[in-house]
Amino acid sequence: xxxxxxxxxxxxxxxxxxxxxxxxxxxxxxxxxxxxxxxxxxxxxxxxxxxxxxxxxxxxxxxxxxxxxxxxxxxxxxxxxxxxxxxxxxxxxxxxxxxxxxxxxxxxxxxxxxxxxxxxxxxxxxxxxxxxxxxxxxxxxxxxxxxxxxxxxxxxxxxxxxxxxxxxxxxxxxxxxxxxxxxxxxxxxxxxxxxxxxxxxxxxxxxxxxxxxxxxxxxxxxxxxxxxxxxxxxxxxxxxxxxxxxxxxxxxxxxxxxxxxxxxxxxxxxxxxxxxxxxxxxxxxxxxxxxxxxxxxxxxxxxxxxxxxxxxxxxxxxxxxxxxxxxxxxxxxxxxxxxxxxxxxxxxxxxx
Ligand SMILES: NC(=O)c1ccc[n+]([C@@H]2O[C@H](COP(=O)([O-])OP(=O)(O)OC[C@H]3O[C@@H](n4cnc5c(N)ncnc54)[C@H](OP(=O)(O)O)[C@@H]3O)[C@@H](O)[C@H]2O)c1
Numbered sequence: 529x530x531x532x533x534x535x536x537x538x539x540x541x542x543x544x545x546x547x548x549x550x551x552x553x554x555x556x557x558x559x560x561x562x563x564x565x566x567x568x569x570x571x572x573x574x575x576x577x578x579x580x581x582x583x584x585x586x587x588x589x590x591x592x593x594x595x596x597x598x599x600x601x602x603x604x605x606x607x608x609x610x611x612x613x614x615x616x617x618x619x620x621x622x623x624x625x626x627x628x629x630x631x632x633x634x635x636x637x638x639x640x641x642x643x644x645x646x647x648x649x650x651x652x653x654x655x656x657x658x659x660x661x662x663x664x665x666x667x668x669x670x671x672x673x674x675x676x677x678x679x680x681x682x683x684x685x686x687x688x689x690x691x692x693x694x695x696x697x698x699x700x701x702x703x704x705x706x707x708x709x710x711x712x713x714x715x716x717x718x719x720x721x722x723x724x725x726x727x728x729x730x731x732x733x734x735x736x737x738x739x740x741x742x743x744x745x746x747x748x749x750x751x752x753x754x755x756x757x758x759x760x761x762x763x764x765x766x767x768x769x770x771x772x773x774x775x776x777x778x779x780x781x782x783x784x785x786x787x788x789x790x791x792x793x794x795x796x797x798x799x800x801x802x803x804x805x806x807x808x809x810x811x812x813x814x815x816x817x818x819x820x821x822x823x824x825x826x827x828x829x830x831x832x833x834x835x836x837x838x839x840x841x842x843x844x845x846x847x848x849x850x851x852x853x854x855x856x857x858x859x860x861x862x863x864x865x866x867x868x869x870x871x872x873x874x875x876x877x878x879x880x
Pocket of ligand 1: 541682
């Protein structure tokens with residue numbers, strides 16, 4: 529590889545920003561030259577992330593999020609900031625001809641009205657919605673290659689969509705009555721201080737939250753409807769796990785009557801993902817665990833049929849920060865910049 533491509537990161541002090549820094553420390557094609565924070569501007573990256581000490585990146589001085597400054601130094605920027613804030617920065621950077629990978633939800637939903645209904649924020653840059661490509665590598669690789677604005681998928685939707693795609697495309701399941709029962713580690717809630725994510729509130733307990741109104745619902749419905757070629761409604765239910773990283777989704781579906789055996793469905797899943805480096809369809813009788821994908825791009829999928837209830841149950845596991853956010857964003861950036869898809873992302877899970 530020749531000279532590294534200069535990239536910027538807006539929102540370096542959050543969990544997804546932190547994860548992008550971790551991944552960029554060993555990337556051969558990108559050099560992080562701008563990292564922004566409104567509160568920590570002026571400090572060095574090594575001051576806020578002591579784990580970087582001894583690396584060149586520790587010396588990078590944080591700046592305030594200024595589109596002119598970012599555009600003067602970078603070819604591509606990652607936006608690791610909350611929804612609402614991301615859309616304005618994306619518009620500023622696109623106006624300066626920068627490529628953008630937005631980790632927020634601001635460009636994931638095609639329909640402005642749906643976005644405004646679920647996120648309770650006005651979409652101020654509707655024109656950019658038609659430019660944005662949904663950055664799920666396995667489904668949209670060709671489009672991502674030519675994109676200048678990528679809407680990086682949400683963490684829960686990544687696990688649910690990858691789990692359902694082969695069953696829907698092959699017509700194994702009914703399109704109604706799908707229930708996704710998902711659990712996430714607490715880094716999914718971001719790094720800002722909040723009572724609900726304090727140690728004593730999340731450790732040694734387990735709870736459901738946001739039932740019937742989680743904002744990832746329309747994103748999941750949009751993408752699985754596209755795959756199925758029909759308008760699908762999903763019951764999407766979320767839970768908070770007392771772990772740092774990881775998402776496990778258990779997805780309950782109804783098998784079409786008189787249809788395929790478990791072996792055939794398993795073979796179809798394996799075939800669907802046979803050329804994908806990061807989706808592992810586990811052998812029958814083996815089900816995914818969050819720790820087997822921790823810190824990686826992997827999505828592990830296990831399937832089982834239950835003849836008694838007529839169901840196909842799909843279990844998928846990802847790391848919310850890597851596969852569900854920053855690693856996926858980096859994979860998209862690799863494709864957008866003509867670099868090998870897996871550059872910087874050939875990672876083994878941290879075990880035990
Ligand atoms: N956490 C996950 O597992 C996950 C997964 C997928 C997608 N996402 C999405 O990725 C984005 C970042 O998530 P996160 O969990 O990393 O959040 P976070 O931990 O709360 O960090 C947010 C970052 O954005 C900066 N920021 C906040 N408001 C800003 C504004 N108005 N303008 C500019 N910068 C601002 C913050 O730094 P300063 O306040 O210092 O500027 C901080 O660096 C969110 O849109 C989130 O929905 C998160």
